[in-house]
Amino acid sequence: MFNDIHIGPVTLHMYGLMIAIGFISALYIVLKRGKNKGLSEDTIYGIFYCAIIGGLLGCRLLFYIVEIPAIIKNPSILWNFKNGYVVYGGIIGGIVTSFIYLKKFRKEKFLPYFDVVMPAVSIAQGFGRIGCFCAGCCYGAQTTSRFHIVFTHSSFAPNGVPLIPTQLISSAGDFLIGLILILYSRKEKTAGRTSAMYLILYGIGRFGIEFLRADYRGSLGIFSTSQIISMVMVIIGIVLFTMAPKLVQEETEETKEEVKEEVKEEQ
Incomplete structure (x- = not known):
């Protein structure tokens, strides 16, 4: 298993490289799909930057919350930025900061952008999990199955032991979800349901x-902890899917009111 690529004096860390590829791929997909749906390119770039900042903060914050007992025993964990990033925290942080950006600064509808962004997020996660595979983090349980991976130089996973390749399974699932959502969004006209x-x-x-x-x-x-968050996420998804038509109407009315207020201020 390789974690680094050496090109002369330059060393590329596969985990970081895969994260970067994921971000770039997601931005490209969102820009292309957003253009087809008539969404603002400037707003998409703003969401991208907000998602990066909010995602990084969310990843770290949720890690602190999960690790409170360990941090109390060893406060130095707070300053160890090499490890300790929780994916769900990144998703939540990215969504929250993007919502605030759209509503407070751009005065635009949230749901149409949410629908365009989330399939790309899933694809970015697919690349991220490949990075996890290269690093050996997020590893699976020991197995006797022929479908396994053995790490030899990982700083995270136990080395020399056949493990379930959960990173690759997750990556394949993320890519599949992204593809399903892109195809689904072509037929679903109600904003909010794709996300x-x-x-x-x-x-x-x-x-x-x-x-x-x-x-x-x-x-x-x-x-x-991730399973608890998953259950909450599924419930929120079901509620959002059911209430999407009503939320679309509310966003439309809210946008009209904001436009009226802006016109009054200009007069």
Whole structure:
């Protein structure tokens, strides 16, 4: 398993490289799909920057929350930025910052952009999981199956032991979800439902893959922290899917009122 690529004096870390490829791919997909749907390119770039900042902060914040007992025992964990980033925190942080940006600064509807962004997010996650595979983090449980991976130089996974390749399973699932959502969005005309499908599909997939993982991720009873969040995400997705028509109407009316207020201010 390789984690680094050496090109002369330059060393490329595969985890970071895959994250970068994921971000660039997501931006390209969102720009292309956004243009087809008549969405603002400037707004998309703004969402992209907000998602990066909010995602990084969210990843770290959720890690702190999950690791509170360990941090109390060893506060130095707070300053160890090499590890400690939780994917769900990044998703939540990115969504929240993008929502604030759209509503407070751009005065635009959230749901149409949400629908364009989330399929690309899933594809970006697919690349990210390949990075996890190269690094050996987010590893699976020990297995006797022929379908396994053995790490030899990982700083995260146990080396020399056949493990379930949960990273590759997750990556394939993320890519598949992204493709399904892009195809689904071509037929679904109600804003909000494509992103609702992301919450439902990713939540179900993540809940299942957690049973195959062996790395520590925090727990609450018999479920991991990520499984608890997955259940909440699926519920939110179902509610959003059901209420999407009403939310679209509310956003439309809200936008009309904001336009009227702007016209009055200009007069």
